[in-house]
Amino acid sequence: xxxxxxKLEKLEKANKSDVAKIGKVLFTQEQITKRAKEIAAEIDxxxxxxxxxxxxxxxxxxxxxxxxxxxxxxxxxxDFIQASSYGASTTSSGIVKxxxxxxLNMYEKVVIVIEDIVDTGxxxxxxxxxxxxxxxxxxxxxxxxxxxxxxxxxxxADYIGFEVDDLFIIGYGLDFDQRFRGLxxxxxxxxxxxxxx
Numbered sequence: 001x002x003x004x005x006x007k008l009e010k011l012e013k014a015n016k017s018d019v020a021k022i023g024k025v026l027f028t029q030e031q032i033t034k035r036a037k038e039i040a041a042e043i044d045x046x047x048x049x050x051x052x053x054x055x056x057x058x059x060x061x062x063x064x065x066x067x068x069x070x071x072x073x074x075x076x077x078x079d080f081i082q083a084s085s086y087g088a089s090t091t092s093s094g095i096v097k098x099x100x101x102x103x104l105n106m107y108e109k110v111v112i113v114i115e116d117i118v119d120t121g122x123x124x125x126x127x128x129x130x131x132x133x134x135x136x137x138x139x140x141x142x143x144x145x146x147x148x149x150x151x152x153x154x155x156x157a158d159y160i161g162f163e164v165d166d167l168f169i170i171g172y173g174l175d176f177d178q179r180f181r182g183l184x185x186x187x188x189x190x191x192x193x194x195x196x197x
Contacts, residue, residue, distance in 0.1 A: 022180060023170055023187030027162055032144075032172060032186065033067065035161045039142060040071035042159060043112065047074065050110045050137070055102055057127075058082040060116030060173040060181065064144040064161070068114060076112075079104045083127050096126040106134040115143040116173045117164075121155035128155075145169065145186070162186075 043052070054076045056065040069076060082100035111131060118124060124141065131139050142159035149166035170176050171183030 022183060023189045025185050025187045026164065026167075026169070027172075027186040029172075029184045032064075032161070036064070036067035037071045039159045039161065040068050040073075043068070043142070044073045047110050050074075051108070052076040052110045052112060053104055053106060053136075054078045054112050054114055055131070056080050056114045057116070057123075058100060060175065061114045061144070063173040063181075064116055065114040068142065077104060081127070083123055096123050098127075098130075106131065106136040108135065108137045110138055110140070111136040112140045112142050112159075115141065115157070117145040117147060117169065118143045118155055118157055119147045119150050121151050121153035124155045125153035144172070145174075 052074055054065055054069055056062060056078060058080050059082070065078070069078065079102040080100060081098070081102050083096060083098040111134075113124070113128070113131070115124070118141070128139060128141070140158040141155070143157045144161040145164045146157055146160045146162070147164050147166060147169075167188035168176070169186060169188045170180040171186045173181050174186070175181045176189060
């Protein structure tokens with residue numbers, strides 16, 4: 001069995017005890033909750049009386065989708081898709097892979113794709129046309145974070161939680177090599193911090 005990196009163990013303990021110790025905090029849980037309530041209200045207004053499917057992009061969007069769903073008054077259905085162009089690194093690999101397909105019938109439904117972060121846009125540029133093939137009434141994009149600085153494909157979100165700079169972001173669903181998703185806030189890592197992990 002591999003010996004766990006001691007520095008990583010300390011960071012994981014900090015995850016549960018001290019929110020200021022992992023990266024530099026960008027948005028607190030209170031700020032995220034406030035924004036989720038505002039977006040949920042917008043979705044309710046925009047699609048009152050419609051059949052709504054919240055399509056969560058695994059794995060990073062789970063907490064954000066839970067917040068949106070929790071504060072919506074509409075009785076939305078949920079489904080999941082896993083498509084990504086990231087590996088065990090801090091940058092997009094450029095190769096889009098789909099490992100989990102949604103199971104609900106989307107025909108004539110309002111499908112709202114829930115993303116953790118829109119970065120290069122490459123994954124969504126591949127994914128959104130595939131969803132349109134299922135015959136939904138409309139497909140909208142709701143992202144917790146929008147990082148325009150690295151955009152390569154023309155993707156515009158319909159609902160945006162927060163705008164962010166070109167930083168490597170962790171927490172509230174976002175990870176570094178599958179770690180730190182459970183942080184109750186959004187922070188970022190400097191490259192020096194990444195190199196120590």
